[in-house]
Amino acid sequence: MRLATWNVNSVTARLPRLLDWLATTKPDVVCLQEIKCSAEAFPAAAVAELGYETAAHGDGRWNGVALLSKVGLDAVTRGLVDQPGFPDPEPRAIGATCGGVRIWSVYVPNGREPGHAHYAYKLAWLTALRNTVAAELGPAPFVVAGDFNVAPTDDDVWDPAAFVGATHVTPPEREALASLREAGLVDVVPRPLKYDHPFTYWDYRAGAFPKNLGMRIDLFYADAALAATVSDAYVDRDARKGKTPSDHAPIVVDVAQSVVA
DNA sequence: ATGACTTATCCAATAAGA
Numbered sequence: 001m002r003l004a005t006w007n008v009n010s011v012t013a014r015l016p017r018l019l020d021w022l023a024t025t026k027p028d029v030v031c032l033q034e035i036k037c038s039a040e041a042f043p044a045a046a047v048a049e050l051g052y053e054t055a056a057h058g059d060g061r062w063n064g065v066a067l068l069s070k071v072g073l074d075a076v077t078r079g080l081v082d083q084p085g086f087p088d089p090e091p092r093a094i095g096a097t098c099g100g101v102r103i104w105s106v107y108v109p110n111g112r113e114p115g116h117a118h119y120a121y122k123l124a125w126l127t128a129l130r131n132t133v134a135a136e137l138g139p140a141p142f143v144v145a146g147d148f149n150v151a152p153t154d155d156d157v158w159d160p161a162a163f164v165g166a167t168h169v170t171p172p173e174r175e176a177l178a179s180l181r182e183a184g185l186v187d188v189v190p191r192p193l194k195y196d197h198p199f200t201y202w203d204y205r206a207g208a209f210p211k212n213l214g215m216r217i218d219l220f221y222a223d224a225a226l227a228a229t230v231s232d233a234y235v236d237r238d239a240r241k242g243k244t245p246s247d248h249a250p251i252v253v254d255v256a257q258s259v260v261a
Numbered sequence: 262a263t264g265a266c267t268t269a270t271c272c273a274a275t276a277a278g279a
Binding site for chain 2 (some may be wrong): 009010012013035036037060061062110111112149163166167168194201202203204205206207208209210211212215217237238240241242244245246247
């Protein structure tokens with residue numbers, strides 16, 4: 001099976017690119033984040049022409065996540081166990097069982113700045129994610145993939161000095177990732193197609209992409225048994241090139257797991 | 262060149278992103 005995750009920064013604005021990328025890359029299951037549309041407005045008919053079923057969770061202007069699958073899409077769950085809000089719960093997590101794999105697409109809150117109420121919200125949200133993982137892990141191959149808005153190590157940002165006092169690199173955020181790993185998940189680190197860091201995000205401003213001023217904040221976490229079957233994992237930085245890209249690149253992961261109906 | 266912000270929304274100035 002080929003699994004993938006991509007923060008598309010508006011599925012409406014990105015639809016032509018998404019369709020081209022699906023047709024070329026041919027993933028079996030795709031986790032999308034920042035669809036920025038309601039579930040009803042998701043272009044499900046367009047992706048259905050390429051063979052994908054859709055489950056979307058969105059409410060309009062911001063956030064929003066979805067799952068696309070060619071191998072079945074069952075037991076859809078919208079939201080985490082006791083998911084906190086800001087102040088109300090936002091559409092940032094959707095889970096489903098696809099071809100025998102239990103898979104979650106997540107968009108972790110940004111946090112804005114340490115000390116901000118949004119930062120406390122981010123940490124609480126990650127705790128709810130950990131609790132959801134703990135409740136579900138075990139019976140089936142398991143994946144949580146998406147935009148975690150946390151760089152796991154200093155090696156996952158272009159310059160640690162540029163992030164002093166900023167979110168995405170603080171010990172509590174990194175401890176929240178460690179807690180997910182302690183619950184039984186493995187960080188499937190993709191290979192970069194170019195340069196030596198598997199960055200997944202580059203700011204639109206100041207030529208960050210051509211200068212490779214990036215961050216690895218999109219992550220693919222799998223249970224240990226599934227992670228052991230990974231034959232390839234890469235960041236598709238080519239999808240960040242050209243006119244009107246998302247500011248994030250997709251991660252593509254091939255696993256030996258065969259489709260289970 | 263991979264190239265110097267982009268998105269949706271009360272349609273235009275703003276909030277949000279990280």
